[in-house]
Structures are given as structure tokens and as C-alpha cells.
Amino acid sequence: MENNKYIEVEVWSDEEVYHTFTQEELFGPVIATQTKDNDSDTTDSEDIPLADLGRKKKQPVKRKLIQSDSESDHDDSADDENYDPNKDEINSTDSEFNVKKVKTKEKRRVLMNKQRETAWKKKTKKLKIRKKNNKRRISQSVLAKKLRDKIILLQNRRKVASVAVNRAQKISQHNCTIQAMIRKTHTGRLDTLLACNELRRVSINGDGNCFFTSLKTSGKIAESASEIRSNVCDFMTTNADRYISFCTRKDMFSKVEFLNELELLKTRGQWNLDIADIVPLATANFYGSVVRIYSSSISTPVIDIKPEQTTEKVINLAYIAVRGQEHYDAIDIISNDSDAKRDTDPTWEVARESLPSTPNDESCHANMPVETTPHKRASYRSPPKKHSSRKKTRNPEKWKRNVRKLLKSEGKEYVSATGRVVAPKKVHHHSCLKCRFKCSEKFTEEQREDIFQLYYSLGSYERQRQYICDMVQKSATKRKVTGKRSIAQKYFMIHNDRKERVCRNFFMKTLDINRKTIDYTLKKKKHGAFVATDMRGKDPSVNKLDSCTVEIVKKHIESFPKMESHYTRKSSKKQYLAHDLNIKQMWKLYVKDCEKKGITSVKQSMYRKIFCENYNLSFFKPKKDQCSFCTLYDRRKAAGTVNETLQKEYDEHQVQKERAREEKTKDKERAKTDKSVYVATFDLQAVLTTPCSLVSELYYSRKLCCFNLTIYSLGDKQAVCHVWDETQCKRGACEIATCLLKNTLSVCHRSNVNEIIYFSDTCGGQNRNQYVTASLLYTISQVPNLKAISHKFLLSGHSQMECDSVHSTIERAKKVTPVYVPSQWCTLISLARKSQPYVTIPMKYNHVMDFKDFVKKHCTNLKTSVT
Structure with missing residues (x-):
């Protein structure tokens, strides 16, 4: 170590064992001898244990002591003994003591952070445990409240579900009603077409085998329907290469799929397949006969499917072309036997609707059979039935809301209910440069205008929505998504008699409709048809009586x-x-x-x-005292539309009226002065109902009709009333003629009268007829001294006579006198006038003479002209 410039010291610390090293062990005897001389400094350095530096798991601590070059040239032992570090060196950043302090602080800070983190985790755990315990200690009232809330929520959900179920049931019933109406319309149209061709429809069960059953019945084939189905399918299997070309999906059909479809078609009940439209053609070729289908469709009423070999044999079938409910029925020829069985045969259905407008169409005539000709329509139209109401007949077509609705359906300008002017519909320009369908290149502006005019010329809410259903199709997307994006909408427009796909914006701009209209229409589309109806203005009134x-x-x-x-x-x-x-x-x-x-x-x-x-x-008494011609003239005069012809006719009418009245006045004055002349007026009074009283219960009782023929003498003002009820006789010409005969005989026996003149109105059923004339002829033959009988008629509408005063007197008397039996009318009439009471003669059924038989036997030249 003496020759090295560095001294490496490694300190390892475990979780359980700690090693403490003194300064003497680390720095050798030089540092030890120096610290002995200075006790204060040694105590500070010796009291710092290495264990306080913190705990580190298996991390080596390296210290490098760098010596200067000058010190390394001298003797190490001498330098160590004489070296005495000052205070600045000890506190410098390079000092070993300062490095230890910094490391110790850092380790303490890390330790404190770990302790804080541990304490926070413990506190969080305690809070979770406390919350869990609090949840267990919830009171019974809170539990009951939560239970009540949950029950209320379930009840509300149940109510909503029941409302939805009821609404769905109503919609399904409404849809069923619409489908029944559509089917009834198609059935009536088909029956009318068959009746025009002297055919009738024979109903077949709709069990999926109706085509083959109808084929057996109409063609009188000995085989059963199942055998016919099997034979036709085998024939199509043998000639699969030929019939696969007729498939509508031939680009997607392979021969294997075609054969699989044929196997399904063999099964009873299977019909709605893609190859079902080829079956009539295969049937015609298999049996070698023409299959003629009478359809309820307006565009194709008669379809002839001819085999490859020419033949005269024809099999007639009836086809009800209701989308989603297609059905075939058999057809029978109307003969004398079938006419005799018309009332007893339950399959006979009489067409009550008029023939559709197809016979005027050239395309329809081209499809009609040559040997059958539809019956000509009658040129006469029955007059419209009058509305039996006291109020005037309403005309809904001229109502403002209906006119507004019609203008809106036709795409024209109209004024809304709030007074806002709505602009008319028009074709909007749309460029499809970025569209992959190239709509602008396929359709010109003229073609778009024609499509626009066709759509709004339908003029009906339901028909326009059905057009959208036909031109917009829904299909599942290839992407695996949910919701609205899982269904794609394809838009089509007619181009050269076939559908061409276009984009949505081009479709909407052409018809000038919005997305909401299309979405609602497709929502109400079922089995390819629009099943909803226009509900505008059809909400029931709130105050309507049950x-x-x-x-x-x-x-x-x-x-x-x-x-x-x-x-x-x-x-x-x-x-x-x-x-x-x-x-x-x-x-x-x-x-x-x-x-x-x-x-x-x-x-x-x-x-x-x-x-x-x-x-x-x-309620008032029915009268016809006003002249219809005079009323017409007054109405024209008030309007200022009287012409010369009408004025001339009116003047002549007034002249005839005055002549008739002058004639009656002249005869009246003659009867007053000449006793041999008898002048009288007669008329039948209005019906006298029995019982007649002001008791309220009698208003509900059925009344008996009584009649009164009054003959009023203008010379002596004497009135004779012939009274009878409807149980004895009627009020016809024979009854009037009998009363005149009795009165004439009575007058001739009472006085020396040789001329009689009668005045009456021009009622043809009672007075002005051959039977009354025959009675007068019979009377003059029975009375020798009677020279002449004249019957003069007043002008129609101006027949006011003196006998009417007798009737008014009787009407005043019956208001204060109750009548309960018919015999009381004689008493009431006789007491109606105090001075010169009226003479009453009750009539019986055996009093009436049959002058009709008398006319047949004795009057033979009544039809000879006057000239």
C-alpha cells in the first residue's frame, strides 16, 4: 500500500449485521497520532459511527483517497507524523469528513421517505377497513329505504314495458288490418279480371304447395301435388345447365348451389327461394302446355309462359301478387253448370269492384289473351247518393288543411298553418366528382327532373313512402361493428328501365328530401312494404262522446x-x-x-x-203551395240572370194562372145565382195521426193514419168530409173516385141539379187520372137528369182553394181536443165549425169501388189522340 496512490475501503451492510470501523483501522497510525494531540478534534471524528450512514442491501461503498505528487516523493512515514490538517481543509468539499456527512443526510432522507410511504399505506388500509365496518353497520331504516327505491324502480320499468307491449300489439293489429285491406284489393282486382274473361277463381290452401295444387286442379292432372313438385324438380335437375341461366343471381350461383336449392324446393312448404320464379317455365316445358298466369298486379295482369314446343293446351293459374304473401289459386271456366252452382259453391267469389284502368293500356292489351275480350263498361253512372242530414253536406276536399296537405304531397308551394310560405320542392344540383358511383355521369339533369316529377306526381303520402322503400335497401356491413353502423343503406334510381346505385346525397338532392324522411320510412318497412299511414289530423277529439x-x-x-x-x-x-x-x-x-x-x-x-x-x-206540416217555376224565376231575377226566353215563359205562366182563377170565380158566381149548377172544390187533407194528444208518452207510440177528403160547395158554403183510416182503405184514385160518386149522387137526389163542376189540383195519383174520369162517366150514365159534369184543374203551384180553410179549421180544433181512436175524428170535424157544422161520412172498405177493372172493360180508346 505504500507505493500506491489510492486506498480502497469497502463497507458492506446487511439487514441484521453491521460492521463498525474506526479511523485508525481505516487511515492507519498517521491519523491516529495526529488525533491524540488534539482531543477536541478526535472526539468529533471518533464519535461518528459508520452504521448511521443508513442501511443498504449489498451495495459496496468505495472511497478513493488521492495523494498529491509532491507528497509521494517524500517519505510517507515522515509526512504522516508531521501532517496537521487545518480547519478549512477539514470543512472543504474534498474532505473525507464532509463527504461522509452528505452521504449520511441523503441516506436519512431516503429512509424518511420510506417510512412516510409505509405510514400512508397503513393509514389507507385502516380507512378501508373502517369503511367496510361502517357498511356492515348500516341501520335497518336505510336498508328499508333502499329496498323501497328499488321496488319503485322495478315497478316503473314494468309499467314502461307494459306500455311498450301494448303499443307493439296495437301496431301489429294495425299492420294486420293494412295487410288485409291490401289483400282484399288485390283479390277484388283479380276476380274482376277473371270475370271479364269468363273465368272464376277456386281457392287453394296456402301451405307452400299452392302452385302445384293449383296446377293439378286447373290442368286436371292425375298426379298428386307432391308428385308434380318432385317431377318438376327432377326435370330441372336434369337440365340444370339450361335453367341456371334464368336465375336472377346467376353471377353468384354455382351449379352446386343451384342443385342444393332444388333439393330444398322438393320439400313441401319450401317456395320462397331464388329459383322459384323459374318453376313456371320448367312446368310449361315439362307438361308441354302454355301456363297462363292471371295476376293481381296492375302492370302485368296476364303473363303467358310458353314452352319450347308450340302447343294449344293452356293451364290457367290465378296469382295474388301481394308482396310477402304471394299465393296461387286454381281457375275454372264459367259454364252453365258452374252458373247453376254459383250460389251453392263456397269457392265462387263475385268481383264487386270495377275493372281497373288497365284495359286502356296498350301494354296490357298486348298481354291479354286473343280469344278473350273484356266487357265494355257501362256509360251510365248512377247519381251520387244524397246525404241524409239536415245540415249541408261537408266537402273535405276544399278544407284548408286538406288543400295544404295535398299541395305538400305534390311538392308545390303552400302556406303553413302558422302563415309561413313554404317554397316548392325542386331538384338541387349535386356534383359527384369524388363519388365512386359516378352518379352525375349516369344521370342527366333531364332524367333527374323526370324522376322528381314521377315521385311528386304520386300525390299520396303512402305511395311516396312506398317508392322510397323500393329504392332504398338495407344490408349488413362486412365490418364487425354494432349499432347503427352494422347496417348499410343502398340507394337506387331507375335508369333505362333498371336500377342504378347512387350515393345518398345524390338521391336526397334529386327528390329534395332529408335523411329523417328516409330513416322513418325504412323503420316502418316490413316485408318490403310501407305499413304505416298518414296520421296527420287523425287524433281523436278530447271531448268526443263515447x-x-x-x-x-x-x-x-x-x-x-x-x-x-x-x-x-x-x-x-x-x-x-x-x-x-x-x-x-x-x-x-x-x-x-x-x-x-x-x-x-x-x-x-x-x-x-x-x-x-x-x-x-x-216537424212542420209538409206543404207544396209554392210554385217551382215562380220560385226559379224569383231566384234568377234576384241574381240578375233572367233572359228573354225565361221572361216570356213566366209571362205565359202568369196568364194561365189568372185564367184558372178567373174561371173558378166565374163558376162560383154562377153557382150562387143558378141553383141548377153545383160548383165545388175538393182536396185530401194531410194525414191525421191517431192518437193525437199532448201527453208525452204518446209521442213514442206508433200512430194510425186517418184520411179526410173534403168537398166544399162554393154556392152554399157547405162542406162534406169523407173520413177513413188506413185499416179500411188507402188514398188512391179509386178512393177519391168513390167519394166523388157518392157526393154527386147525394147532390142530385137532394136538388134539381143538371150540371156539376169540380175544381181540384193536378195531383196525378189522386185527381188527374183515367179512373176519376171513368167514375164521372159512370155517374152521368146513372143519373138521367144530369146533363154535364166538368172537372177543371187549377195550375200547378197555384191551387189555393176554399176547401183549404176547412183543413185549417180542423187543425186548430185538434190542438185542444185529444183524439185516441179513429172514430173520434168524425166528432171533432163536425164540431170544428160552430155555424153550419161540417158533414162527416165515415168510409168502410166495402164502400170503395174498383174503377180500375171498369176502365179495362169499358174504356178502350183512351190512347187516341185529340186530333
């Missing part, structure tokens, strides 16, 4: 007896209620009836609304 309450009101209104018109029953079927009734009185009776039954009644306004919207009844 159907049971409305039915109770209707039954009460219908409980009142009704009668037909007296004057206009030939040209009108309008019915009338009692003249002493009105809506307010009917509502009061309804309220009393509800109180007896213990049910809630509706307000008078609602009762009036139901009465006016559902019934066309009147």
Missing part, C-alpha cells in the same frame, strides 16, 4: 213515429215528425227518460247536433 251515449240518443230519436209526405211522397222519401214536436221538446223527453233509467244525459246542443247530422226529419 259510442254508447250516441247510440242511446239515436235510439231515442228513432223511437218517435214518422210519417211520409202528403203532397210530395211520389218524388221525395223525406219523413216528418209530429207538427207539435220540436228539438227542445224532444230533448226534454230524453232527459226524463234518462232520469228514469238512471243514466247521464247529454246537453241540448249535443242532442241537436246528433239529430241534425244523422237525420233529415222535419
